[in-house]
Amino acid sequence: MDGPMRILMVAARCHPFMGGIETHIQEVGPRLVARGHTVDVLTTDPSGQWPVQETVRGMNVRRVPAWPKHHDLYVAPGIFAAINRGSWDLVHFQGYGTFVVPIGLLATLRRDLPFVLTFHSGGHSSRLRNAVRRTQHALLRPLISKAARLIGVSDFEADFFSARMGVPRESFAVIPNGAAMPTPSSNVTVEPNLIVSSGRLERYKGHHRAIAAMPELLRRMPDARLHIAGGGPYERELRALVESLGLEKRVTIAAVPASERQKLADLLASAGLFVLFSDYEAHPVAVMEALSLRRPVLVSDTSGLGELAAKGLCRAIPLDAGPKEIAAAMADELAARRQVRDLALPDWDDCAQALCTVYEDVVNGRRMSRAAPQGLPRQLSETGARCP
Secondary structure, eight states: OOSOOEEEEEOSOOTTSOSHHHHHHHHHHHHHHHTTOEEEEEEEOTTSOSOSEEEETTEEEEEEOOBOTTSSOOBOTHHHHHHHHOOOSEEEEEOOSSTHHHHHHHHHHHHTOOEEEEOOOBOOSOHHHHHTHHHHHHHHHHHHTTOSEEEESSHHHHHHHHHHHTOOGGGEEEOOOOOOOOOOOTTOOOEEEEEEEESOOOGGGTHHHHHHHHHHHHHHOTTOEEEEEOOSTTHHHHHHHHHHTTOTTTEEEOOOOTTOHHHHHHHHHTEEEEEEOOSOBSSOHHHHHHHHTTOOEEEESSHHHHHHHHTTSSEEEOTTOOHHHHHHHHHHHHHHTOOOOOOOOOOHHHHHHHHHHHHHHHHHHHHHHHHSOTTSOHHHHHHHHHOO
8 A cells, every 4th residue: 555544453452551461552553643544542431531532652542332341251332333433544453352342343344344354462460251152253253354364473373373264374374573672771680599570460460370479489599589560459369478478578469550661661671581481372472571671581392382482482391381380490490690691572563554554455455456447356356456
């Protein structure tokens, strides 16, 4: 496409909330705007406390009400109405795991708008939600199969959803999240005994595994400390676990606001070790951020985390590792004081450029298809269009 595009991004949540999808939109959206495109963000606000409309770093953000207030289902009929009223060249669904997606997909298909979808898949702490995932995927398949392009943030995610949804693997593009962080402040130094576990406070994120391993780790390394950086519904349980193990002086739980990127960079840069013992991650932004600051990383050998370990970017231990095994691995990593090499990691400029390429392919393909003479196969009409 020669000119600027009008792009709508649809997501259950965006900035100022913290998370992988929120960070993704906040990083790539302004970069698309800088390339001359119009970026609208359609999202929800269950709390009713955020502006209905505002401009954020050049993006036009619109929020609609969602229910229920204290759960992550995000039932938001306003998504349908907003898409039905607007005009865009392409719609990009960011994430798939809430009611925002089927509501938005129905509106998009009704308008006959081309769309792409990035899965941004993650785990969930609810056993019920995990149990119905296969049913959810089956119900979404007829809608998602109509996407002009599907996007995985890792090869693992693309392979997984290709098989699960029955969609050809060639329908997927793989576009990893970026790994950019501010340069640490000049007075920040590495604390050799500090472990950081960053991410939303949900059970599936595995912060409790790091806490449970601390008594054994302290027997090996009495000066070890653990900082859990995040907020979320599992905070009370994590604090109760810390108290029950008598770790109040060795474990800190404190969120870093999404707007304070410098503070987060300084925390990560000071860590002797970064850990993430999550049940499931497609391509964890938190791990990429730690790697970008050249911090050694220890993860569970599962999903996209295992893919990063297989590429030599971090060390993985079994998902079912117990406290003693986790403590031993953390002690080994802290004692090694590994110097992480300067890695060639994807950045957000790469991510934005790759998205631009996908968008242009979709929009151009749509225009050529509509311009094709009736009765001629699309491939034939496109071939004729390229003839001198």
